[in-house]
Amino acid sequence: MTKHEPAGTFSACPHDCPSTCALDVEVLNDGRIGRLRGASGNAYTAGVICAKVARYAERLYHPDRLLKPLRRVGPKGEGRFEEISWDEALDLVAEKFLAAEAEHGAQTVWPYHYAGTMGQVQRDSIHRFRHAKGYSLQFDTICTNNAWTGIVAGTGKLAGPDPREMAVSDQVVIWGTNPVATQVNVMTHAITARKKRGARIIVIDVYNTETMKQADIGLVLKPGTDAALACAIMHVLFRDGLADRAYLEKYTDCPAELEAHLAQKTPEWAADITGLQVAQIEEVARLIGDVKRTYLRLGYGFTRTRNGAVSMHAAASIGAVTGCWQYEGGGVFHNNGAIYELNKSMIEAPELRRPETRFLDQSLIGRVLTGDEDALQDGPPVTAMLIQNTNPVSVAPEQELVKKGFAREDLFVCVHEQFMTETAKMADVVLPATQFLEHDDIYKGGGHQYLMLGPKVTEAPDGPRENLFVLNELAKRLGADQHPGFHMTAREHIDWMLQNSGYGTLEELEENRWIDLQPDFDSAHYLGGFAHADGKFHFRPDWGRSASPNKSPIGPLGPWTTMPELPDHWEYLEHASERHPFRLVTAPARSFLNSTFNETDSSLKKEKRPEVWMLQADAEDHGINDGDLVEMGNNRGTVTLHARYVEGLTPGTVISEGIWPNEAFPNGKGINTLTGADPSAPYGGAAFHDTAVWVQKV
Ligand SMILES: Nc1nc2c(c(=O)[nH]1)N[C@H]1C(S)=C(S)[C@@H](COP(=O)(O)OP(=O)(O)OC[C@H]3O[C@@H](n4cnc5c(=O)[nH]c(N)nc54)[C@H](O)[C@@H]3O)O[C@H]1N2
Ligand SMILES: Nc1nc2c(c(=O)[nH]1)N[C@H]1C(S)=C(S)[C@@H](COP(=O)(O)OP(=O)(O)OC[C@H]3O[C@@H](n4cnc5c(=O)[nH]c(N)nc54)[C@H](O)[C@@H]3O)O[C@H]1N2
Numbered sequence: 124m125t126k127h128e129p130a131g132t133f134s135a136c137p138h139d140c141p142s143t144c145a146l147d148v149e150v151l152n153d154g155r156i157g158r159l160r161g162a163s164g165n166a167y168t169a170g171v172i173c174a175k176v177a178r179y180a181e182r183l184y185h186p187d188r189l190l191k192p193l194r195r196v197g198p199k200g201e202g203r204f205e206e207i208s209w210d211e212a213l214d215l216v217a218e219k220f221l222a223a224e225a226e227h228g229a230q231t232v233w234p235y236h237y238a239g240t241m242g243q244v245q246r247d248s249i250h251r252f253r254h255a256k257g258y259s260l261q262f263d264t265i266c267t268n269n270a271w272t273g274i275v276a277g278t279g280k281l282a283g284p285d286p287r288e289m290a291v292s293d294q295v296v297i298w299g300t301n302p303v304a305t306q307v308n309v310m311t312h313a314i315t316a317r318k319k320r321g322a323r324i325i326v327i328d329v330y331n332t333e334t335m336k337q338a339d340i341g342l343v344l345k346p347g348t349d350a351a352l353a354c355a356i357m358h359v360l361f362r363d364g365l366a367d368r369a370y371l372e373k374y375t376d377c378p379a380e381l382e383a384h385l386a387q388k389t390p391e392w393a394a395d396i397t398g399l400q401v402a403q404i405e406e407v408a409r410l411i412g413d414v415k416r417t418y419l420r421l422g423y424g425f426t427r428t429r430n431g432a433v434s435m436h437a438a439a440s441i442g443a444v445t446g447c448w449q450y451e452g453g454g455v456f457h458n459n460g461a462i463y464e465l466n467k468s469m470i471e472a473p474e475l476r477r478p479e480t481r482f483l484d485q486s487l488i489g490r491v492l493t494g495d496e497d498a499l500q501d502g503p504p505v506t507a508m509l510i511q512n513t514n515p516v517s518v519a520p521e522q523e524l525v526k527k528g529f530a531r532e533d534l535f536v537c538v539h540e541q542f543m544t545e546t547a548k549m550a551d552v553v554l555p556a557t558q559f560l561e562h563d564d565i566y567k568g569g570g571h572q573y574l575m576l577g578p579k580v581t582e583a584p585d586g587p588r589e590n591l592f593v594l595n596e597l598a599k600r601l602g603a604d605q606h607p608g609f610h611m612t613a614r615e616h617i618d619w620m621l622q623n624s625g626y627g628t629l630e631e632l633e634e635n636r637w638i639d640l641q642p643d644f645d646s647a648h649y650l651g652g653f654a655h656a657d658g659k660f661h662f663r664p665d666w667g668r669s670a671s672p673n674k675s676p677i678g679p680l681g682p683w684t685t686m687p688e689l690p691d692h693w694e695y696l697e698h699a700s701e702r703h704p705f706r707l708v709t710a711p712a713r714s715f716l717n718s719t720f721n722e723t724d725s726s727l728k729k730e731k732r733p734e735v736w737m738l739q740a741d742a743e744d745h746g747i748n749d750g751d752l753v754e755m756g757n758n759r760g761t762v763t764l765h766a767r768y769v770e771g772l773t774p775g776t777v778i779s780e781g782i783w784p785n786e787a788f789p790n791g792k793g794i795n796t797l798t799g800a801d802p803s804a805p806y807g808g809a810a811f812h813d814t815a816v817w818v819q820k821v
């Protein structure tokens with residue numbers, strides 16, 4: 124018998140992760156998928172991917188994958204379903220959507236989606252579908268609002284220095300992100316800089332993360348106090364002659380005002396607010412001032428507080444004071460979303476959108492589904508939903524309301540999923556979805572600069588269908604498939620988008636796998652001026668009218684009128700109180716990706732169980748021993764989980780990693796029982812790491 128060499132092919136990681144890795148896919152002799160590896164020819168992926176995606180075969184061939192369309196038979200949420208055919212399922216969904224529309228108008232239907240796949244076709248075709256019918260729109264608030272608003276308030280554009288320049292930096296400041304867990308490639312490039320150039324790595328977080336353990340200097344501060352740290356750093360820079368005054372004059376809006384404003388923002392002032400030592404702040408400020416090639420890599424984590432946009436803007440302002448932007452390996456980077464300029468009109472059909480249609484806030488899904496009039500914007504109730512690429516019954520804040528909403532008998536829900544998630548369990552119809560290796564799509568990297576093809580590399584089992592299929596078929600059954608986008612395959616969509624964006628053809632991309640869209644050095648470093656109309660970096664943002672790509676469609680939200688005019692600590696946080704003595708941060712787990720992978724055995728084994736991590740002294744004050752089962756709660760609800768003593772936290776802070784299934788908690792209530800949905804300022808968004816709680820022994 125001749126032994127065949129395993130074949131290889133390629134893809135791109137579809138998950139909601141800034142790394143969007145280029146993948147080499149091993150195809151075994153029997154045609155099944157083997158290991159996934161990072162493509163070495165891709166300069167950002169550089170051969171490295173995370174462990175959970177390397178072992179993707181476990182998820183692809185998982186015995187619990189959904190394979191057949193299902194219709195609910197028992198009471199809502201009980202989880203009893205019967206198999207039906209695709210035609211029956213799609214007919215039923217169309218019939219229910221039409222009936223809902225006849226009773227309440229088209230906006231009673233709310234297609235709800237997020238970034239389970241980041242593929243441009245499979246993720247965003249749902250917009251074409253909703254526009255074609257005039258269904259309610261979705262205002263995306265669950266992830267990026269504060270971060271994008273804060274950075275764009277300063278730079279005017281969501282883009283920055285080439286992320287690969289981290290490897291030629293002399294100092295990488297990893298601020299409010301935990302890349303060892305959440306975007307491993309940041310570490311690849313930072314460690315390269317350390318090995319090749321002796322670069323220093325500084326990490327700023329609220330606990331001693333795996334990333335901080337690899338740092339030369341780690342600063343552990345209180346959640347939501349980063350702007351105070353940033354102000355004190357800038358105070359020292361001005362005070363000690365480390366500010367680049369020529370740069371400030373040329374490139375920033377109001378340097379003299381900023382300097383005067385910062386005069387009182389001393390390290391002593393910030394030490395009080397942040398819980399850091401004065402000496403720590405002085406040291407880091409001096410290092411940031413002394414080392415010209417400093418690359419500030421700013422993450423999402425430190426913006427998931429009610430004041431998060433202010434934190435991001437303040438941290439980004441540091442780069443404009445030192446002028447590190449001018450140097451290779453220097454500058455401030457958060458995300459490259461604005462460099463791609465894709466023409467997605469065939470996918471999304473924006474011309475079909477009716478201007479009067481309401482945007483419902485994604486994070487407020489609990490309030491929307493329980494009939495909150497503000498959340499519904501005084502419009503009709505939501506009585507029908509199609510859900511793709513998201514698992515709100517685990518990931519959305521105010522979980523008690525979310526569950527109550529999904530339990531409504533008068534709400535018809537169709538969930539298109541790969542697994543029987545907690546959201547799918549609440550559905551009336553469940554449709555099985557393909558996984559990324561089984562369909563065609565195209566991806567862009569937020570943390571890098573490649574546009575990447577992810578072609579279909581293996582046949583799906585009999586049953587699951589791609590998102591595009593479901594949307595096109597439903598549009599047809601609803602009599603709303605006039606737009607040509609409903610009659611195209613994913614490959615045709617990719618080709619159309621590429622050609623109409625000026626990026627060649629699908630055939631060319633199949634040859635090249637990816638396109639490097641890195642802007643030239645001068646524009647990436649804003650050497651010709653920042654992206655605001657006046658060409659300046661703005662220390663004084665126009666919060667209510669910023670250029671944020673996440674700008675609220677219903678105007679500024681939260682107490683935005685009281686936002687600080689210049690970088691400052693802003694007290695808009697869910698503060699601890701006598702009743703709620705702790706502040707909870709619900710950081711991601713390394714082996715899960717949001718709620719994805721919380722169904723695979725190897726990830727579950729690594730993460731073990733839901734826990735709350737506390738300082739021993741804090742725990743003892745409340746009579747809690749290491750390993751005790753405890754209740755953690757606030758006015759939104761209570762969860763039960765095990766306590767663990769850890770070091771490397773500020774007093775009063777507790778950490779719970781990972782979005783576990785609700786059922787992994789002894790009382791059946793997941794971590795988002797505790798998190799709030801009230802909008803951050805200025806443009807909304809859930810503050811997942813900003814939650815006051817009490818913790819007590821069960
Ligand atoms: N393994 C894994 N990878 C993931 C994800 C996952 O769940 N698991 N999620 C994916 C998604 S959707 C996203 S958006 C990205 C997000 O990735 P990141 O940008 O890394 O953001 P977060 O994961 O929210 O939080 C990162 C860190 O911020 C810290 N943090 C929280 N509050 C504060 C604060 O007030 N100040 C400071 N300085 N730090 C704070 C947390 O402790 C955590 O260590 O990761 C993606 N990658
Ligand atoms: N407590 C707490 N909660 C959080 C966060 C936190 O840090 N702490 N982070 C928040 C953030 S940043 C985010 S982005 C959200 C993310 O929340 P979600 O967007 O809900 O992300 P996932 O939990 O990964 O769920 C994605 C789902 O999409 C499905 N899926 C994947 N590909 C496809 C496909 O091609 N078709 C279909 N139909 N389905 C597919 C997967 O099986 C999975 O169930 O969670 C938020 N929730």
Ligand code: SF4
Pocket residue numbers: 136137138140141142143144172173174176177305306307308716
């Ligand atoms: S690091 Fe992120 S992009 Fe890369 S393989 Fe893992 S989840 Fe995917």
Ligand SMILES: [Mo]
Pocket residue numbers: 139265266267
């Ligand atoms: Mo996210």
